[in-house]
Amino acid sequence: MKSRRSLRASAILIAIIASFGPAAMRVTGQEAPGATIRAVSSIDMIEGAALLDGSKVAFSGEAIGQAMERGTMAWVNVGDSGGAIGVWMGADVAASIRVFGSYAFRGDTLRITGTFHRACSEHGGDMDIHAGLVEILRTGERVDHPLDTARLAIAVALSLAAALALLLLRAKDKRRHDPGSGSRQPGSDGFRET
Amino acid sequence: MHNHPKAEDYLVIASYAGRVAIGLGATLAVPLLVAIVEGEWSVLVDLVICAAACLFSGAALAMLMPDDARPGWLHGMVATAVSWLFVMLLAAIPYWLSGHYGSYIDCLFDAMSGFTTTGLTLVTDLDHLSAALNTWRHVVTFIGGQGVVVLALSFLIGGSAGNYELYVGEAKDERLFPSVLHTAKAIWKISAAYFAVGVATLWATGIAIGLPVKAAFYHGAWIYLAAWSTGGFAPMSQNFLYYHSAAFDAVGVAFFVAGSLNFALHHAVLTGNRREMLKNVETVSFFITFICLFSVITAGLTRAGVYPGFVALMRKGFFHAISAHTTTGFMTVSARQFSLEWGDLALGGMVVAMMIGGSASSTAGGIKGLRVGAIWLAMRQEIRRLLLPRGAVFTKKFHLIEDRFLGDEQIKGFALVTALYVGMWALATIAGMVAGYPAVDSAFEAASVSGNVGLSIGITSPSMPDFLKMAYILIMWAGRLEFMAVLALGGFVAAAVRRRR
16 A cells, blocks of 8 residues: 555656656657756666766666565666666565566566666665666566467477387397397497597 | 598497487476476477477487497597587577577577586577576586586496596596596586585575575576586576675675586595695686786776775676686676776786686686696796706696696697687687677687686677677587597598598
């Protein structure tokens, strides 16, 4: 309940910020005159880390993996098509993220507004964002991975062939190990011809 | 083996490669189990296709062994080189079926990167990879670290005397026991003991840093498999940075340093000979070169003003220096940060650390501490010889489990492999520059590929040219096998071609 309230408050605050100008900035990735928040991608942050260091950024991406709680705070890794970055946020805010990206799920799409650090002194030099606001733009969803029947048929056919081949190999190995057969185990004498 | 290969020679080599493929097929049981537990049914089908392909092709090839065959040392060497290429083709099947790779070359690259414990990857959207396929990536790395042939020797081929060549071909020439079979099994036992401790420790650390219990187990197991193998693969696209934890970094370092040590040293220490740690030429050599190179890297980072404060400098500088020197390749920065922020001095230190690498007969790559230590001792002796009166007699010795004499032939061998590594690194650097990458970036990536490290400065990506991907595949393969088996294969192919003419 508390987290929902904080989310709603975050949404209202970001709407106020949005209505005062940085809408164009988010589209272009350039800082609008007088604006203090830059809309950035992960590539912008990596390639322009020195320029962006310590500035307020807005970064949108998918919550991936898991939230990792550290006391009252938490790490959530957020990724876009160019890479992912760690976001340091309140544990209650992290708990409000419902879906994290994995094989079976597309995670919640978040917009993070916060301070970007090229090498955070608080976190051992990690590149990170300390979130001020976290918005959930889109709730995540399950991703289906249906069975491919053609592949299933190939798997069954190959498995049968493999079983047969292994049986034949076993029979041949048995024959070879049989002292009465007159044949030797490969390499059994360690003979070097060269 | 004859001067000109005959049909029987091909059959013997194919038969050995077949046995190795069967071994690979058996190891797919691990990711198959994960697929069942996680209900990843479409991945399960992909893995079954791969397992069946391994077992079918392996059994078919293994049956080719002529009854009266007499495998010699060249058969073993060539079979090792061929086996590594063959298992690369097979292990890449689930990668291709997953849809996470742009081409089959990318899949082959990742398979070879895994087997050689390099850890460079061309996978796309890693953060949405299935648990089963992630397990397969890490199992491939673990098998590669142990030795593909060691696996087959331990469980399939048996302990016949002629198989020592297979074992040596894989650059593991240290015998823990007189029998190669017992040695191969001892290597697995040592790894199994560390596996239990490693997974438990990383699992507990994962829970402590906030991972859910099940996720912490998977992450712990995957990271252990990669760390012990000095592999560098990680389950998330941010690699070690995903965890944002000094504790997790520290536990990871402990296990990848352990993985970079000689199996013979582990055996000695585990059987009570703890003083060996202090006397061993490889640990001494590693300690000295690491201190020197870490100082260079730290100086470079300090001069460039990359990290704010001592703690950040130590966490990033130390972690990457030790990751490079052990040829592990775990990273807590993004690849481009090396290029954009670290500066030439720090990168130079990293390149040398990656080239030197870990210990011989371990999971690590690179020139190896044994060769660096022995060449250094030989140089020192030569200087002494110049300074002492003519006719003075002294012996060259080094300590590796026992005191050993350092003969001229041995020094020549060490110097030759070192020269081959440096030559291969130079070629890989030129290949990177031909592809249009800057010289420093090319040299860094080349050192990573040649030394089977896995740190990337950003060159390794799905968009890099196919010729560079192929070149890197061959370099990873040759570097891991330390040239001998690859040169034997080259000689075999040349002889076969001459015969046809």
